[in-house]
Amino acid sequence: xxxxxxxxxxxxxxxxxxxxxxxxxxxxxxxxxxxxxxxxxxxxxxxxxxxxxxxxxxxxxxxxxxxxxxxxxxxxxxxxxxxxxxxxxxxxxxxxxxxxxxxxxxxxxxxxxxxxxxxxxxxxxxxxxxxxxxxxxxxxxxxxxxxxxxxxxxxxxxxxxxxxxxxxxxxxxxxxxxxxxxxxxxxxxxxxxxxxxxxxxxxxxxxxxxxxxxxxxxxxxxxxxxxxxxxxxxxxxxxxxxxxxxxxxxxxxxxxxxxxxxxxxxxxxxxxxxxxxxxxxxxxxxxxxxxxxxxxxxxxxxxxxxxxxxxxxxxxxxxxxxxxxxxxxxxxxxxxxxxxxxxxxxxxxxxxxxxx
Ligand code: GTQ
Numbered sequence: 001x002x003x004x005x006x007x008x009x010x011x012x013x014x015x016x017x018x019x020x021x022x023x024x025x026x027x028x029x030x031x032x033x034x035x036x037x038x039x040x041x042x043x044x045x046x047x048x049x050x051x052x053x054x055x056x057x058x059x060x061x062x063x064x065x066x067x068x069x070x071x072x073x074x075x076x077x078x079x080x081x082x083x084x085x086x087x088x089x090x091x092x093x094x095x096x097x098x099x100x101x102x103x104x105x106x107x108x109x110x111x112x113x114x115x116x117x118x119x120x121x122x123x124x125x126x127x128x129x130x131x132x133x134x135x136x137x138x139x140x141x142x143x144x145x146x147x148x149x150x151x152x153x154x155x156x157x158x159x160x161x162x163x164x165x166x167x168x169x170x171x172x173x174x175x176x177x178x179x180x181x182x183x184x185x186x187x188x189x190x191x192x193x194x195x196x197x198x199x200x201x202x203x204x205x206x207x208x209x210x211x212x213x214x215x216x217x218x219x220x221x222x223x224x225x226x227x228x229x230x231x232x233x234x235x236x237x238x239x240x241x242x243x244x245x246x247x248x249x250x251x252x253x254x255x256x257x258x259x260x261x262x263x264x265x266x267x268x269x270x271x272x273x274x275x276x277x278x279x280x281x282x283x284x285x286x287x288x289x290x291x292x293x294x295x296x297x298x299x300x301x302x303x304x305x306x307x308x309x310x311x312x313x314x315x316x317x318x319x320x321x322x323x324x325x326x327x328x329x330x331x332x333x334x335x336x337x338x339x340x341x342x343x344x345x346x347x348x349x350x351x352x353x354x355x356x
Pocket of ligand 1 (some may be wrong): 076078098099100114118168170319
């Protein structure tokens with residue numbers, strides 16, 4: 001730990017120093033040189049393990065919770081994913097939380113709001129919806145929906161639908177680390193729908209067109225739903241027209257259509273397509289990400305460990321871990337959804353990247 005390098009702590013323990021440290025400890029103080037090399041590593045040292053959670057392993061357990069608890073009693077019926085290195089903060093990786101939420105037709109969770117920002121990625125089922133600040137949003141497979149911090153939100157499945165499972169992604173660990181988390185339940189437990197259904201898509205999802213007039217001063221995207229069909233179409237067109245990134249294939253960020261920036265101040269998201277047979281080069285960068293395979297199959301090598309994934313499997317890439325991806329198929333696309341903490345990393349000036 002204490003390397004013998006000029007400018008780095010390199011002090012031998014002596015009885016006198018040990019006594020000195022013990023005295024400082026009684027005063028709730030310490031000698032920096034005993035911890036300097038740990039608290040200021042040469043480069044980021046993530047406590048998160050590279051991990052993959054197979055949907056085939058989890059799905060049955062997620063469905064079992066339908067019989068064990070009601071949304072009323074549980075608040076939210078969710079199986080959350082635990083990184084062994086981040087168990088203490090309920091993170092799947094870094095400061096990001098993720099879980100699988102399940103709901104039967106006709107069920108609705110009570111409306112609430114919190115300081116954490118959240119997103120959902122729909123995995124299976126018909127008829128899911130979310131209400132965000134009075135905007136009702138209908139959701140299908142591979143749709144991605146925002147519930148930015150401070151917005152009232154509730155999720156449900158229409159009576160005509162089927163059992164739905166979606167992935168929740170939140171910055172709960174980050175907001176808790178900042179000691180800034182508030183949580184409130186809506187006084188009426190459910191909101192009124194005060195806008196036309198899917199209005200934010202009608203207003204803000206037009207390709208390369210912005211509505212004139214109006215104003216928007218919130219720090220998150222006014223578009224709340226990013227549908228799968230136009231996303232996949234855009235990725236395919238991009239992948240056919242340009243080489244994309246040697247590290248990520250055809251990767252596109254979900255953006256706030258008014259600014260081109262991230263969808264929320266603390267959580268970014270992206271979708272990437274690996275062409276048939278495509279294998280990327282390895283790179284690493286600061287920032288943590290949670291991935292879900294939205295289509296196809298392949299593998300990723302993360303910090304030297306190989307993870308073979310197929311549709312609905314979830315995996316994570318810790319900050320500064322080397323990673324590369326490959327599509328397993330010679331004829332089909334592989335598509336990966338991800339959410340990440342890049343808006344935080346970038347806005348604090350902490351982004352660094354290194355390619356192999
Ligand atoms: O529905 O806002 O998986 O507050 C965890 C915490 C979902 C939600 C989770 C939450 C939510």
